[in-house]
Amino acid sequence: MRLNSKWNRRGFIGTVGMIAGGILAPRKLFSLSRAAAPVSTKVNGFGHTGNPYEELGVTTPINCEGTMTYLGGSLPHPELEAVMTMAGRHFVNIHELEVAAGNRIAQMLKLPDGYSALVTCGAAAAIECGLAGILTSGDEKLIRQLPDVSGMKSEVIIQKSHRNPFDHQLRSTGIKLVEIETVDELRAAVSDRTAMMHFTNFANDAGQIKVDEWVKLARQFNVPCMNDAAADTPPVSHLWDYANMGYDLITFSGGKAIRGPQCAGLLIGRQEMVANALLNNSPHEDTIGRSQKVGKEEILGMVKALELFLNEDQDALAKEWQARLELISGEITKVPGVSTSFFVPDIANHVPHMRITWDQARISLTPEQASKTLRDSKPSIAISDGEGKLGLAMNSFMLQPGEDKIVAAQLVTLLREHSA
Numbered sequence: 001m002r003l004n005s006k007w008n009r010r011g012f013i014g015t016v017g018m019i020a021g022g023i024l025a026p027r028k029l030f031s032l033s034r035a036a037a038p039v040s041t042k043v044n045g046f047g048h049t050g051n052p053y054e055e056l057g058v059t060t061p062i063n064c065e066g067t068m069t070y071l072g073g074s075l076p077h078p079e080l081e082a083v084m085t086m087a088g089r090h091f092v093n094i095h096e097l098e099v100a101a102g103n104r105i106a107q108m109l110k111l112p113d114g115y116s117a118l119v120t121c122g123a124a125a126a127i128e129c130g131l132a133g134i135l136t137s138g139d140e141k142l143i144r145q146l147p148d149v150s151g152m153k154s155e156v157i158i159q160k161s162h163r164n165p166f167d168h169q170l171r172s173t174g175i176k177l178v179e180i181e182t183v184d185e186l187r188a189a190v191s192d193r194t195a196m197m198h199f200t201n202f203a204n205d206a207g208q209i210k211v212d213e214w215v216k217l218a219r220q221f222n223v224p225c226m227n228d229a230a231a232d233t234p235p236v237s238h239l240w241d242y243a244n245m246g247y248d249l250i251t252f253s254g255g256k257a258i259r260g261p262q263c264a265g266l267l268i269g270r271q272e273m274v275a276n277a278l279l280n281n282s283p284h285e286d287t288i289g290r291s292q293k294v295g296k297e298e299i300l301g302m303v304k305a306l307e308l309f310l311n312e313d314q315d316a317l318a319k320e321w322q323a324r325l326e327l328i329s330g331e332i333t334k335v336p337g338v339s340t341s342f343f344v345p346d347i348a349n350h351v352p353h354m355r356i357t358w359d360q361a362r363i364s365l366t367p368e369q370a371s372k373t374l375r376d377s378k379p380s381i382a383i384s385d386g387e388g389k390l391g392l393a394m395n396s397f398m399l400q401p402g403e404d405k406i407v408a409a410q411l412v413t414l415l416r417e418h419s420a
């Protein structure tokens with residue numbers, strides 16, 4: 001598989017160069033420029049209204065919850081859409097494109113020496129193919145054998161409090177998770193069966209061993225370690241912080257706050273591990289990752305999304321997001337008994353949030369009822385019921401222009417309707 005990719009790389013570039021330089025160029029039979037035609041196209045039939053969701057009868061809520069996969073993650077920048085359209089106008093060797101895009105991303109993020117990146121179809125896929133790369137070291141027979149791990153290291157160590165739904169992507173490689181809580185337990189758990197130590201970034205506070213100590217211990221035991229930081233940008237610096245800390249592999253979602261293609265993610269890590277991850281992934285067949293196909297559109301889109309994300313003024317955006325919340329707060333606190341407070345989660349969705357509470361003696365409505373009513377209203381508003389923490393919770397970073405005013409007005413109407 002490795003040989004194949006090297007051959008493709010040289011062969012492909014060589015052929016293109018020969019055609020362009022030697023055969024077609026002097027005769028100028030037709031333009032060699034293959035620039036894409038303009039993106040806007042008149043749509044007939046499905047999509048002709050400009051809102052194909054509505055044509056299917058599917059609701060498109062105003063999003064006060066943030067970058068939730070079940071709501072479609074995030075909305076792409078128009079320049080990203082343009083690049084993804086350009087991507088669909090050419091054929092390309094996907095393995096070659098993956099390597100080139102990974103190199104570009106590593107440069108853009110100024111990753112430490114010896115680090116590279118791979119565009120996957122999401123952070124979950126990055127977890128799975130990253131671990132598969134470690135288990136198989138790029139050995140073709142072992143790659144085909146997964147999820148049967150006989151003859152390979154077969155255990156991944158994780159802190160008990162770091163277990164989460166995405167460790168399914170570790171288990172799906174065939175490994176067994178070994179849960180520990182203390183450093184002593186970790187020490188006792190490490191053996192020649194240990195393939196990797198896994199860290200769940202958002203669970204940093206919950207676990208006894210913190211993010212910086214975990215990687216130091218991994219170094220000490222000479223065990224590769226992964227950090228799942230899927231939803232942990234902003235800040236932008238997290239894209240390189242964990243590599244600089246020494247993590248061997250780090251995963252990010254492309255379709256959350258980075259606002260990349262919805263079905264894209266990033267595996268950042270040591271060059272050889274990243275290369276081995278790619279060998280366990282689509283387009284390579286008879287691999288565990290073949291079900292996680294990444295398209296040329298997503299690969300180019302991810303490069304563009306990162307460029308746009310790095311160039312954004314994050315402070316200005318945070319101010320804008322806070323201003324939207326304050327606009328809503330200003331309106332709803334005019335309703336007697338309603339109060340608001342602001343907070344920013346330390347990690348994961350590290351953006352301004354607002355909690356909305358009310359005196360239940362004056363307004364007879366539970367947060368669950370409020371959330372459900374807003375969801376069923378027109379336009380529909382997706383807003384968290386606060387998950388049992390008294391009051392609604394919302395953020396504003398996925399709101400589109402003008403939606404803050406709509407949210408304020410609908411909240412005021414709802415709260416007044418239930419006021420005594």
Ligand SMILES: *Cc1c(COP(=O)(O)O)cnc(C)c1O
Pocket residue numbers: 069121122123124125166202228229230231252253254255264265
């Ligand atoms: C969202 C998320 C994932 C999965 O990311 P996708 O890009 O949707 O595949 C994995 N881990 C954590 C902690 C997440 O928040």
